[in-house]
Amino acid sequence: MLNGNTDKIWELLNTVPDPEIPVISVVELGVIRNIEFINDSYLISITPTYSGCPAVKTFQDDIKTCLTNNGVDNFELKLIYSPAWTTDWMTEKTKEKLLKYGISPPSKTVICPQCKSTSTTTISDFGSTACKSFHSCNDCLEPFEHFKCI
Amino acid sequence: MSLLDYTLRIADSSLISAQRLSEWCSKGPTLEEDIAISNISLDLFGQANGFLEYVSELDGNKTVDDFAFKRNEREFFNFKITEQPNGHFGDTIVKLFLTSAFNFLFYTKLSGSKNEKLSALAAKSLKEVKYHLKHSRSWMVRLGDGTEESNKKIQESLNSLWQFTGEFFEMDKVDTEISKSGLGVNNLSIKEDWNKIINTTLSESKLIRPKDGYMQTGSKRGIHTEHLGHLLSEMQYLPRAYPDAKW
Ligand SMILES: [Zn+2]
Numbered sequence: 001m002l003n004g005n006t007d008k009i010w011e012l013l014n015t016v017p018d019p020e021i022p023v024i025s026v027v028e029l030g031v032i033r034n035i036e037f038i039n040d041s042y043l044i045s046i047t048p049t050y051s052g053c054p055a056v057k058t059f060q061d062d063i064k065t066c067l068t069n070n071g072v073d074n075f076e077l078k079l080i081y082s083p084a085w086t087t088d089w090m091t092e093k094t095k096e097k098l099l100k101y102g103i104s105p106p107s108k109t110v111i112c113p114q115c116k117s118t119s120t121t122t123i124s125d126f127g128s129t130a131c132k133s134f135h136s137c138n139d140c141l142e143p144f145e146h147f148k149c150i
Numbered sequence: 151m152s153l154l155d156y157t158l159r160i161a162d163s164s165l166i167s168a169q170r171l172s173e174w175c176s177k178g179p180t181l182e183e184d185i186a187i188s189n190i191s192l193d194l195f196g197q198a199n200g201f202l203e204y205v206s207e208l209d210g211n212k213t214v215d216d217f218a219f220k221r222n223e224r225e226f227f228n229f230k231i232t233e234q235p236n237g238h239f240g241d242t243i244v245k246l247f248l249t250s251a252f253n254f255l256f257y258t259k260l261s262g263s264k265n266e267k268l269s270a271l272a273a274k275s276l277k278e279v280k281y282h283l284k285h286s287r288s289w290m291v292r293l294g295d296g297t298e299e300s301n302k303k304i305q306e307s308l309n310s311l312w313q314f315t316g317e318f319f320e321m322d323k324v325d326t327e328i329s330k331s332g333l334g335v336n337n338l339s340i341k342e343d344w345n346k347i348i349n350t351t352l353s354e355s356k357l358i359r360p361k362d363g364y365m366q367t368g369s370k371r372g373i374h375t376e377h378l379g380h381l382l383s384e385m386q387y388l389p390r391a392y393p394d395a396k397w
Contacts, residue, residue: 051195081267083273
């Protein structure tokens with residue numbers, strides 16, 4: 001199926017949501033590093049966000065399901081560690097989606113997603129997942145999470 | 151197989167730290183701290199898994215699970231500090247701070263390894279360890295420069311754990327060979343920077359650096375304190391009781 005059309009695979013994977021932040025896709029998250037067509041098979045290189053990220057297994061399964069449901073069965077997933085994942089790979093558009101969803105996107109200045117204030121207090125360097133820290137807004141007083149820069 | 155031994159030591163220190171820290175899950179002093187320590191534990195499990203994958207590849211026979219679950223105490227090579235009981239929250243913070251300061255400098259150097267696998271795993275781990283150091287360092291200051299009681303308690307933690315810091319800078323045949331060939335780190339070369347991090351933090355925390363006295367040793371030869379066996383009995387129980395069990 002789709003022999004050699006890697007663009008189509010990128011397009012399909014762009015419909016697979018991040019298991020923990022469903023408003024962005026695994027492509028937007030930046031964990032899909034490369035798609036090649038070798039020996040009649042797609043080799044998809046994936047990198048974990050954090051070494052121990054429990055979502056890695058889930059998004060691997062979700063990718064498999066998505067491709068299989070779209071009639072693609074000639075593929076292989078490969079986990080790579082280098083270059084290490086960085087929040088720099090997120091586009092401005094992706095960051096906007098995060099902010100709208102209620103997560104302060106990765107940036108030097110932490111922004112309250114509720115009232116957009118930049119006057120905030122760090123509660124903890126670790127939020128509900130290792131990739132996020134926990135803050136509260138000094139203006140509207142709402143607690144919120146921030147995607148840490150790594 | 152020096153490279154295998156070298157990588158296994160790194161994996162073991164991460165794995166045993168992770169397992170020990172995971173004991174805080176649902177028992178943290180506050181919800182935020184419970185989540186923070188559990189996330190640090192998760193990072194360390196992930197790092198251990200990455201290094202063990204490479205060990206398994208070098209070995210060519212045993213799997214990651216074989217290495218994690220089918221070895222006994224004498225076949226583990228983690229630093230003794232990582233197997234020490236969690237004690238109270240201050241004890242855990244001191245342990246985490248002393249090891250994270252070491253890990254931070256160690257991975258900074260190892261990310262320049264000539265070995266692509268080690269350098270990639272180190273660069274990845276480094277990003278995470280930076281946060282472990284930041285977090286534990288801020289607690290050192292809060293507890294050290296906190297109340298009279300918190301200062302007294304964390305000073306005692308520091309005094310009793312200090313004997314385990316000598317192991318960070320030991321170099322045996324394996325370390326020497328690997329570092330000379332540019333694959334690994336000469337741990338003596340990071341001692342000065344480690345001292346700097348420790349001294350700056352301790353003075354900010356109003357804590358007194360203990361004198362170097364008797365220093366624990368032996369983990370590079372698989373010699374451990376009594377605590378490792380108990381930790382392994384819990385960590386390895388399921389795969390040993392139900393061999394080849396699948397999720
Ligand atoms: Zn606000």
